[in-house]
Amino acid sequence: MNRNAADAASDPRDEIVDHLPAMRAFALSLTRNGTAADDLVQDTIVKAWKNIDKFSAGTNMRAWLFTILRNTFYSDRRKSKREVADVDGAMAATLSQKPDHDGRMALADFEAVFTELPSEQREALMLVGAMGFSYEEAAETCEVAVGTIKSRVNRGRLRLTELLGLVDDEELELTDKSTMAVVNATLTSKRHIA
Amino acid sequence: MEREKTKSGLERQIEENLKKVYKKTIEEDVPDRFAELLKQLKEQDATK
Numbered sequence: 464m465n466r467n468a469a470d471a472a473s474d475p476r477d478e479i480v481d482h483l484p485a486m487r488a489f490a491l492s493l494t495r496n497g498t499a500a501d502d503l504v505q506d507t508i509v510k511a512w513k514n515i516d517k518f519s520a521g522t523n524m525r526a527w528l529f530t531i532l533r534n535t536f537y538s539d540r541r542k543s544k545r546e547v548a549d550v551d552g553a554m555a556a557t558l559s560q561k562p563d564h565d566g567r568m569a570l571a572d573f574e575a576v577f578t579e580l581p582s583e584q585r586e587a588l589m590l591v592g593a594m595g596f597s598y599e600e601a602a603e604t605c606e607v608a609v610g611t612i613k614s615r616v617n618r619g620r621l622r623l624t625e626l627l628g629l630v631d632d633e634e635l636e637l638t639d640k641s642t643m644a645v646v647n648a649t650l651t652s653k654r655h656i657a
Numbered sequence: 658m659e660r661e662k663t664k665s666g667l668e669r670q671i672e673e674n675l676k677k678v679y680k681k682t683i684e685e686d687v688p689d690r691f692a693e694l695l696k697q698l699k700e701q702d703a704t705k
Contacts, residue, residue, distance in 0.1 A: 476698075479695065480691075480692070480695060483687045483691055484682070484683040484684075484685070484687060485683060487682055487683070487685070487687065488679050488682035488683050491682050492678075492679075501688060501690070504691065505690065505691070505694060508691065508694055508695065508698075509694070509698070512695075512698045570674060570677050570678070573674040573677075573678070574678055577674075577675075577678065588671075588675055589675065589679065592671065592672045592675035592676070593672075593675035593676050593678065593679035594679060620667075620668065620671055623671055624667060624671075629667055629670065
């Protein structure tokens with residue numbers, strides 16, 4: 464033991480356990496397979512443990528762990544080259560049902576379509592949309608520019624919208640309003656003519 | 658709250674679903690293998 468008592472008491476590695484549920488969720492969004500996700504989490508823990516000296520105390524440990532996790536994922540994928548096709552996004556999943564009347568989607572459909580997105584969009588959406596990372600935090604985690612994260616989130620949203628055949632409530636409202644404006648204008652002019 | 662208001666309905670729907678997908682996994686029990694692994698790593702360090 465070359466650590467003194469104070470260091471041992473504040474070993475940041477003791478914090479890893481608190482991030483396991485989030486790490487599993489993030490890993491699952493990348494691997495799309497429960498077993499592969501847990502293997503990825505396992506590799507991440509080992510790497511984090513051995514490289515803890517590279518973690519600056521007081522900074523965001525979750526982001527640090529996620530960076531290791533995704534780097535491990537992409538480096539494994541490069542090695543295996545199994546998922547090359549994923550980059551372009553595969554075929555739309557077969558939807559089990561159409562969106563409901565109000566345009567809302569079933570969670571199962573959403574998940575099916577989400578897994579078809581390219582991994583870069585999945586991770587950006589997961590970090591920003593589900594876990595509440597700021598664009599800046601997500602950019603740091605993924606080691607890319609903030610603009611890149613924004614564009615991945617936007618492209619991901621757009622793709623989900625297309626694949627799910629969703630309709631934006633507010634756009635509809637807007638359309639209704641413009642339609643009404645045209646109708647009203649027509650009525651007014653007709654009235655004027657009459 | 659202001660930001661919420663400016664979000665389109667669609668964005669909100671997508672976010673809600675992303676959160677559901679996320680919540681589903683974080684509510685699962687973490688497998689024992691991770692506690693085991695952390696214990697092993699700690700023990701390895703102690704014997705160094």
